[in-house]
Amino acid sequence: MSKALIVGMTLMAALLTAANSAASDTVLAMVKPSLRQDSACKNLPSLPRRVATISKYDQSFRSKSVLNEAQRQERALQLAPIQAAIRQVLALARTDDGNAAMCALQGLRSWAIGKALTDMATSDANLSRDSFTGEITAIVLTLQARGISLNGEDEIRSWLHTLASQTMVYYDVKAGPISRRNNHRYWAATAVADLGAILSDENMRAWARASFSLGACQIDDEGFLPLELARADRAYEYHLHAYSALNRLARQLAGHAHHDLECSDRLGLLYALVADGAASRAAFEKRTGLAQRHPSRRQLAAAFMPPPTRGDLGTTSALDPI
Template sequence: MPHPTQPVFRPALAALFLSVFAQGAALACEAAPPVVRDIDANRYYTDSRSSIVDPVLKARNEAAVKPVNDYLEGVARAANAWQRDGKPADAQCGLGWLQAWAEGGGMLGTMTTNQSWYTRKWTLSGLALSYARVKPQATPAQRAAIEAWLRRLADLTIAHADAHKGVRNNHYYWEGLAVTATGAVTGEARYLAWGRKVFDHAMGQIQPDGSLPLEVARAGKALGYHLYAAAPLVLMASILDLQHPNLDRLVRFGAANVADPSVLQRMTGAEQEKPSRMPGWVAIYDRHAAEPWAKEAPPANNWDARMGGDRSLPNPLEHLR
């Protein structure tokens, strides 16, 4: 039975909306999906090292967060279509969806678990980055509503992060990206300063060999979590226009272990889940780094809604080399 403040999402509407984008057809924008205020997500790892996934719990979590993820996907598709093709209807579609949830208090309700907070910060990251793509087309009323909402979400993200100081791993970095992107797109210096604090902390965790101790602790998922931890840091560096040798070490450590994970396997004592290639965020890194990695072209489908959509399409918040 649906939560009274969380109306049933219309999957058929979302599927139609996203299929139109995927086909590159002219956008016929549907009304924004019902506002989700509360998020009731669940943890799905079964061991203390967060390396073993329970498929039943994973499926339950995916079902719980699907309405939020689908909403973010729709906003990102519209924003990317506008930046790529310049059709005002695409910008207004994305802005309309953002305004609807802003005025409805989207994600400002109850977060039942840490996993719920994680979902909200990932979503804030993608929304702020997508909004950056369409902001020039926003009306004053849209800007006021959307930016006030993003700031409220950023304040809640900061409050949660500052209250949970025991673990400063990849989740902290993604909180940093969400707040940094909000600061950059709204012009709020205090958010940029908080993001810089997170970035500096992360740089202090990176070891001389480029590894992150808290991600090494993830056993067979250590490689994946090194790559996942690097993603927000790479984009934060570009938004804040920072260069740091430790970030370069982290990127190259990840790349070396994608090619040959034997180093991490020795460090963890566990066989690594090995991706076929470097993640597509390397395109963001190469656009900003003093010495690009550039061993191969980014994947043709370089999409991550949490990072603002198409990572091969420079975000307006990035500082290009």
């Protein structure tokens, strides 16, 4: 066999190998796009199944308004990785990149498989989970807005249903007599309302409506919420916190015009009370007999959004879930 022929055959073999490799890559890209996505989803954060935090407030004070600094720091250390993980995946969902969005979906899958946040060992853990559930729903809503649905994602849907069910059972049966009726319940309902929309679950939406009315019907003729007044020098802060949740909840439920929100007219009384700056603070000091703490800018931001009007309550809400 001539040297030229050997060289030619070698070149031909190399070309065939390259062609086969390219063809294989093309088929892989067409048939298994998830494999390419998986390789781009390195270092997705995990979430724990079990959480056992304790309250940051000194429980010896009836008002639950005095911080225990050591407990606050310990609690923050336990919750920070959870918050960081969820926000990392939320950032992926919001990234203007299709692969990143699919990585966010994969993150949800891994959390669902691991039954993340489904073993809340303490009351504080249950109360803390509500904000995390709200941010998880924000990931789903962000993906849906980008055309990525949960159709066929049975594990994720089942996990989200579990989070909602556990939340409702906790506040209906296990929570203390105050937590089941104060701002904690309203914030929990904002997450359940979104999950009800995501999963098309009317029981969840009904629970969210009942939670709104449970709070709004407590507002007295001057706009005060008795359970939040009990927070002593933090009463103004907690009224802002409660108003933010109730206002958000009213807007989330606004698309269901066939259901009236009981006591929705009283939300305006609470808004008038908290939205008047220094005058609002003075009103709380007069009512409680205690100098009130200065709310943070973030807390005061709640007062910049008036409650929905009756007309709004007949239209679909476009509220940002975050």
